[in-house]
Amino acid sequence: MYGDLSNKLILEAKRAKQLRETSTSLASQLTPYQETFVRNILKEVEQLKQNAIFLHEEIVNETDPMQLKMKKCQYYVNFFAMERNKRCLLAYHKDRSDTMDSLCWDQQNLILNGGNGNKGNKHDATTLDNNNNNDDNDNDNNSNNIDNETFDINNLSHEEQVYIREYSKLITSLNGDEFADIDLNGSLVPPSEVFIDVRVLKDAGEIQTEYGVFNLIKDSQFFVRQSDVERLIQQGYLKKI
Amino acid sequence: MDIDDILADLDDTTNIPTSSSFNTSVFSINNNNNDSSITEENSILTEDDTLIGHHNNNTHKTDNNTTITFHPEKDYQELITTWRNERMAPEILHYPDNLIKRILYYVEQQIEYIEYLSLGFDNDSTSTDNNANRNVNTMYKDKKLSLLCMEAELERVKFVIRSYIRCRLSKIDRFAIYLHQLINLDDIGNDELSKSGLVSRTEYMYLVKHSELLLNHLHNTVLKHMHENLQAIDDNNGSIDMVTKPQLDNFVFIFVRGRNQNTNDNNNKKDKKETYVVHIDDEEIDLVTGGIYIIRYNVIKKYLEEGLVVLL
Incomplete structure (x- = not known):
C-alpha cells in the first residue's frame, strides 16, 4: 500500500x-x-x-x-x-x-x-x-x-x-572576529575550576600552553588549565578526572 | 541544565572575601595602581563605538562631551538577566547589541589584565633584591589567589555568553523558516535587520546560510523528485503546518521586578506596592511587584520587553 x-x-x-x-x-x-x-x-x-x-x-x-x-x-x-x-x-x-x-x-x-x-x-x-x-x-x-x-x-x-x-x-x-575570545564550540557545562586533573587516553604529542609544554603520553596525568585542554577533551585525547 | 546550580556557581567567587569578583576586577583594569578604589566611570566609549585605550581615557573624556560610560556591574547583571530570559522564553528575544559589545570589551580587557598580571609577577619574583624578596613572595601568593579567582570568574562570564549565543542559535535553527517569513513579511534588508534588533548581523548571516544549506540538502534529496505542487516546504493548507513556530502560549515563571528595582524612591507609596494589570480572556489579573507567577508567555510579553518582569 x-x-x-x-x-x-x-x-x-x-x-x-x-x-x-x-x-x-x-x-x-x-x-x-x-x-x-x-x-x-x-x-x-x-x-x-x-x-x-x-x-x-x-x-x-x-x-x-x-x-x-x-x-x-x-x-x-x-x-x-x-x-x-x-x-x-x-x-x-x-x-x-x-x-x-x-x-x-x-x-x-x-x-x-x-x-x-x-x-x-x-x-x-x-x-x-x-x-x-x-x-x-x-x-x-x-x-x-x-x-x-x-x-x-x-x-x-x-x-x-x-x-x-x-x-x-x-x-x-x-567563531571569527566578534566572538574570538569566547569559543562558541566550548563546553556548555558551567565551569567550576580553572585547573583540572586530566589523564591522557591517546598519545597526542606535545601541546603548548601558557605554563609550558606538555608531552601527552598515554596514561600520564597532568594538572592543567581547563580552557587550554577543552578541545582535546572533546576530541577524546584527554579525560577529566 | 539547572539554572540554580549555575547561578550558585557564578556566585561562588563573590563570596570569597579576599577575591575580587569579575566586576571589581574589570574596574581595576583602568586604575592599575590603586586596586581598591572602585569608581563607576572608568572607561569610555565614543559615540561611533570605537574604543579608546584605557590608559589615556581621562584626557579623552574631556575632549568628547558625548561619551557613553561603562557600568560593568550593571552590565553583568543585565547579561545574566538577558541570558535567563532567553533560555526560558519560547521565542527568540531581541538581541542586546550594545550590551554584548560592552561585555565582550570587558572580557577582552580582563584577558589582557590577567596576562599583564601574570607577566608582571614573573618579573617581580626574579628581579627583586633579597630584602624585599620575602615581602614579594607573600604578595605573590596573595595575588596568585586573586588571579585564580579572576580567571575562574572570567571563564564563567565566557560560559554565560557562550550559553546565551548558543541558545539563540539553536532557536534560530528551530524557527528558521518562521523567522524567514517574519523578516520577509516586514521586508527588512540586511542592514535594517540589525536595526530592528531581533537578531544580530552575525546571527542573520547564520540564519541565511544555514537555511540555504538545509534547503539545498533537502531539495537535492527529496523535493526535486516531488510533484511541482508539492515542492514547498512552508505550506500549511494541507494537514499540519510545516513551519515550526514558537509556542507563545507556553507557561513561564516570572518575577515582577517593577520599575525601580534598586531604590525605593517613592517613599510615600511604600506600603502600597505597584501592580501591573494583565488580561486573560475577560479576567483581569494584578501582578504585584516582587511577586512570582506562573503565567502564559504571550500575556506578559510586553512587560518582559519593557523589563518590568524577568523570566525565571
Missing part, C-alpha cells in the same frame, strides 16, 4: 533517535543512511506522480458527474499519499541533519578529520605537532575496526557529506 515504506522509514528514524539518547558512543549517533528505503519511496512517488498526471487528464475530459466525483476522489487520495511520502522523507532527513548539526558543534574536528585528512586541525586552540597528524591518518585508514570513537563518514549519503562539511565551515566562520 502507498505510504507503507514511509512508515518504515519513520520507524527507522525513531529507532535512531532512541539509540542516540541511550548510547553515548560516537559511532551510534548517526545510523547508516537508509538509501534503499529512500530510493524505493522516491520510486513510489514517481509512480504516484504519473498517476496524478493521468488522473488529472481524465478529470478534465470527464463529463459524467458521478464518474467525475469518483475520479476526483481517486486523485485526492493519490495526492495525499504523495504528500505523506514527502513529509516522511523530509522528517527523516531533517532529523538526520539536526543530528549532524549537533555533532558539528560538539565534535567538529573529529568529523572533519574523519572526512578528509586533517583539515580540522587548523581551528585548534592548542597546536598539535606532527605526531598527532600521523595518528589521525592511521585512524582513518583502518576506520572503525580499531577505534569505536572515530566518526564513520560512510554512514552518510553523499548529499549529507556535503552538508556536514559546509555546516562545519559555517560554524567555524561564526
